Amino acid sequence: MPDVTLIRGDRTDLLSAHPGETLLDLLGRCGVSFYAPCGGGHTCGKCRVKATGALSAMSDEEAILLGSAREAGVRLACFARVEGEATVTLQAPAEAQTGENSPAPSEPAGETEPLGFAADLGTTTVALSLFGLKSRRLLSTESALNPQRTFGADVIARIDAAGKGALPALQTSIVGALNDMLSFVCRKAGAAVERVQKGVIAANTTMLHLLRGLDPASIAQAPFTPKSLFGGDVPAGELGLSIDPNAPVHLIRCLSAYVGGDITAGILAADLGNPKENALLIDIGTNGEMALSRGREIFCCSVAAGPALEGARIRYGMGGVPGAINQVTLTKEGLSVTTIGGEPAAGICGSGLLDAAAALLDCGAVDETGRMDGEELPPALAGRFLALDGQPAFLLSKEQGIAVTQQDIRELQLAKAAFAAGIALLLKEAGLTEAEVDRVVLAGSFGCALNPKSACRIGLLPAAFLPKTQAGGNTAGLGAGAVLLEDGARARLTQIAWDAKYLELSGRADFNDAYVDAMLFPDGEE
Structure with missing residues (x-):
């Protein structure tokens, strides 16, 4: 098997690839968390890596999706196939923004108090909290990007991946993420992970199928009947969790194939x-x-x-990570744009896209049908209107060239x-x-x-x-x-x-x- 050297920040790993395997399939098989919104569908152009070595030649389709980035040694992981020794460099994943303003709490656990956890397995982000079961104190929290994003940004892409043989990898990746988070929150609370005696997990129906290793194919096919709506307790050991193997973990009941336990839990929380x-x-x-x-x-x-709201199929779309444009406001001087973390603009996330569309409607750059037109823009904004690959576009960040296009509006x-x-x-x-x-x-x-x-x-x-x-x-x-x-x-x-x-x-x-x-x-x- 050819070796692929994988570089992530200060970390370097050697992965054994099957000849002809795409880089995306290799990363998924090896449990590497990587942003691939369309799950290898050759449509989003977001699974970008820097790659050198013995890889398949770039196709015309890949070149079109990459645009000018193809000149910087960038490849799309869903296209590039391993033909021999290669080196791949991934950007270190930025953490998604949770929307919470307060710092994550961290309190020491009592010496003998039993502990419990509550987790939300979101399609994009996984969040887990550690509690003292007697005191009902919140001891520690942790959130992380869902590692299954390597197989696609949405549940349909992951269902498709599971049907193509990736179900074991999907299950292993989410169980591994939960174990890493449990270890982290217990370490912050100064307690052994074995002291966790109880757990509750809320997730959508597909996520729970993947957690349990159940084939989710029927969720995507009429009459959309899942194998289970869950709602019971499962021993932690059966789930593969690293806590007390006999600890009951409650999987919150789903309401249908597409209204999951996360909504049931939300209905409870929102009263x-x-x-x-x-x-x-x-x-x-x-x-x-x-x-x-x-x-x-x-x-x-x-x-x-x-x-669209997750950043896929948007030309400069990205998740809610540092550098994403998250606020756009019309001002007397023209336009005000902010990014997450105050970083230079690298793209636009969902909240920024909503703001941008509202601003374009208010200034007349977009009409009620969604058509973009810069003919009647005020002078302060006129210089932001341009043609991008033959379609109208509006620059949000002139310095970094981040724009909203006609297709983005559609x-x-x-x-x-x-x-x-x-x-x-x-x-x-x-x-x-x-x-x-x-x-x-x-x-x-x-x-x-x-x-x-x-x-x-x-x-x-x-x-x-x-x-x-x-x-x-x-x-x-x-x-x-x-x-x-x-x-x-x-x-x-x-x-x-x-x-x-x-x-x-x-x-x-x-x-x-x-x-x-x-x-x-x-x-x-x-």
């Missing part, structure tokens, strides 16, 4: 089902999951929003229309108007990061929701923590699972009609 109000919980991502309560009744659905329209249509169908099913919703909770790190005003301006959320929209933080993690520590929380989860009415939107004519209607951007600020 949906309160008889005194109507409330909406939205988890914004590649799959938009949402739940609407009308008093005690709960209605839920999922929409396929596409990967991708965003697809995503925002899916959310708007899902919300419309939930309201219809519940017999509520937009004005009758008392509270809107945006779940997860993206919900914390986005500007609700921008979300309403582009029509992702109804304008009527703006004054009652709030960031809920990691509702899945909060719900998992409640199940770990609070008496009665598990019974409430069971009640939620029984009471929630799931709407399957695929094939519904009224959803398709609402989706088409929502493709247009609102005329202006209301």
Whole structure:
């Protein structure tokens, strides 16, 4: 087998490759966490590495996706095949932003107190918290990028990878990540990992299948019937976790193939089902999951929003990591742009894309159909409008050349229309108007990061929701923590699972009609 030297920062590893194997397949097989949004589909152009040595020649398709980067020794890992000795250099992965402003807590554990953990296995980010079970103190937390991102940014890409033989690698990678995080939080708390006697995990349905090593193929095929909706306890040893092997780990019950245990936990944490109000919980991502309560009744659905908000299929798209443009604001002087960590702009993340679209609508660079046109821009912005590979584009960062293109706007329209249509169908099913919703909770790190005003301006959320929209933080993690520590929380989860009415939107004519209607951007600020 040819050897591939892998360089990551100060670390160098020697990987044994199968002749003809792509670099992406090699990295996935060896458990290397790597950003590959389309999972090797040859569509996103994001799996970039610096590579030299005996690799397959660059195809025309790869060259087009790379653009000018091909001149800097950059290859796409999904195209480049190993033909002999090679050297590959990866950029050290930047940590995703969680949206939380407070530093991670760290307290010493009591000498004899039993410990427990609550984890949220997100498609993008994994978060884990360590608690004292008697004192109910939060001792330590840790978050990390999900290592399964090597197999694709969304669950469909990972389901496809599992069907092509990567299921064992997908399972091993997530179990390994959990064990690393458990070791880290216990070390910070000054406790042996064997003292962890109990755990709770919230995750979407696909993530739980991959954790358990179950084939998730049926989730992606009509009638979308998962092998399990979970909801029970599993011995930690059976999961491969490094804590007490007999410790029960509760896998929070899912509501359907695409409304997972993370939403069930979120419903609990956000207190949906309160008889005194109507409330909406939205988890914004590649799959938009949402739940609407009308008093005690709960209605839920999922929409396929596409990967635009995760950075895939966006020319300069990236995750919420340092250097990503995360805020865009129109000013009297023209445009103000900020990046995560104050780093030089390297791309644009989902919250920045929403802000940019709102700003382009307000300044007239984009009309309600989504068409970009720079003819009537004010002088302070006119120099930012240009043609990029034959399509209109608008520069956000002149220094680094980061722009939003016409195709980016079209991708965003697809995503925002899916959310708007899902919300419309939930309201219809519940017999509520937009004005009758008392509270809107945006779940997860993206919900914390986005500007609700921008979300309403582009029509992702109804304008009527703006004054009652709030960031809920990691509702899945909060719900998992409640199940770990609070008496009665598990019974409430069971009640939620029984009471929630799931709407399957695929094939519904009224959803398709609402989706088409929502493709247009609102005329202006209301």
